Amino acid sequence: MNWLIHDYREDDLATVVHLIDSTAELGQESVFSLAECIDALTSRQPAVVAVHEGAAVGAALACVAGERAWVMRIAIAPAWRGLGLASALLRELERRLVTLRVRRIAYVLPVEELLGEGLRNAGYTRRPAAAYFEKAEPAGGPSRDVLDELGGRLLPGDLWQQVAGMTSEKELIERRIVLPLAEPALAARHGVRPPRSIALFGPPGTGKTTFARAVASRLGWPFVELLPSRLADQGNLAAALREAFARIAELERVLVFIDEVEEIAPARGEQPQGVAHGITNELLKIIPGFRERDERLLVCATNSVRSLDPAFLRPGRFDYLIPIGTPDPAARAAMWRRHAAGRAGVDIDALVVASELFTPADIEYAARGAAQTAFERDLARPTPGPVEAAGATTEDYLVAIERCRPTVTPAMVDAFTADIATYARI
Structure with missing residues (x-):
């Protein structure tokens, strides 16, 4: 990556307009006119600019109307086409739109052209009878407020594609975890119950957190990480855990990630000083209730699976216990x-x-x-x-x-x- 992407600034206007105008005949069409794009820029609609060595080489801009946003244009300098810059600009623009509580992002192409395939890869769905691409984002309103309180966020949509190597682990997680959750109706026809909770175990640094984030990205679900140390700071860890999951229950869909889960679910009888049985018992009670709801997944990770309480790991609480080792x-x-x-x-x-x-x-x-x-x-x-x-x-x-x-x-x-x-x- 040889570019930097920043929010549009007023002094970018001339260079961005030149990009839009000079690339209009290079397969970078838009149903929005140049005048409409200029109006969006001057009215401070969301826009991002890619710069290389001080020169603008790409730009993406949108206009927002309520809970829907329209991507008006992605313009790339000819020498920078095919290098992933369009995808990078789109990701950064989407991040700005999500902070504005946009629920649906649309991109309308005047004809079927190469950008359509890139939009499909970015999670957009083509609607029939027009080259109309749309992408749904998590709801705003009260659910968004809850997500903010929990420190949750919507992750970039390409994290799954960015997982390099680890092919066998990635294929396993795709088949067992992602596909049943992404295609629940088809899974139900075959009698497959989508997983509700899984545990990843393996040595430190092997990518357990990366996989959890990538699954959330692949599904398009908000990602909420519960940190045992932060919950413990509230004084009563069991109560803090109970309160966190009560708030999580208000979300429409979510992936909840707990790293180093052995801190709150160690084998009873082998618990470190200061950890009460009540914390493990609280988590054991929480998981069944969490599993009753659709469109949610609990992912726990541990470096020491043998130190976890056996009752915590049994079937019925965790659908899969997946090893994540060092890369081959x-x-x-x-x-x-x-x-x-x-x-x-x-x-x-x-x-x-x-x-x-x-x-x-x-x-x-x-x-x-x-x-x-x-x-x-x-x-x-x-x-x-x-x-x-x-x-x-x-x-x-x-x-x-x-x-x-x-x-x-x-x-x-x-x-x-x-x-x-x-x-x-x-």
Whole structure:
């Protein structure tokens, strides 16, 4: 990604108008005229601008009417087409619209053209008899107020696509979790009951939180994370837990995520000092009530599934117990390719071998370190290097990998393998 996206400013008017006008004949049509777009910009309707090296290379703008918004135009400079900028602009524009409590976002194309496929990939649905694309967002009003109070939010719509590697885990979660929830009528015809609660277990840093967020993004549901430490700050953890789920029950649909759930549901008899049986008992009572409602999913994550109370894990409370381990070589290759941004000179195979047992978080940390090294090296030159030569080299990545202390040890892998045999339910 070689651009920055910011909210439209008044001094962007001339460049954005030029973008809209100069790209009108390049397959970037709109049913809104240039005059209507200018009127929206000058009246401060939501708009975002993408900038590269100080020059505007893309823009997206909308107009809002009540709970509906119309995407008026996405304009991309010719040299930047096909690089994902249109999707990035649309995501940023959608975020602004959601904060305005827009419930439906529409995009009308004058003809069927290439942008239509991109809209489908972004979660829009084409309505019959016109090139009319519409996307529903979570409701505003009281539900939105509850979501704000809980610290919940609607996540970007492309997180599922951004999960690199981890193919087997992603396919399993897609089949078992996402599809039954996304297609409840079809699932019912086959006697499949959509899951209501699942647990993800595995070593730290393996991507459990990433998967939970990606599922919420894939479904288009609000994401609410309950932090045991924050609930404990309220004094009575059991009461705080009960109150949080009572508020959650007011939402139309939601994915609730509890990380490090062993803090509030440890095996009774092995509980750390200060944790009362009542907290585990409260959660055991909450889950059945939560499961009675459609369009909600509880996702709990733990680094130590063996430390959880056995009653907490039994069928009837959790539909699936899914292991999330360290990425295999194919998954690591996919992650390194993403971080290397397709640079042909980077030896991906060497990075895969050097990063055995690395978690996705470890790989991201090492990639960030290599990028910083390349950035500082370029700054130290009398003149910046050519754009095509920018970025980390294989050696930069290997040095960063060597400096990284892997989160997962061989002993942790052995324990995880044993936990899969004992606890996994997929």
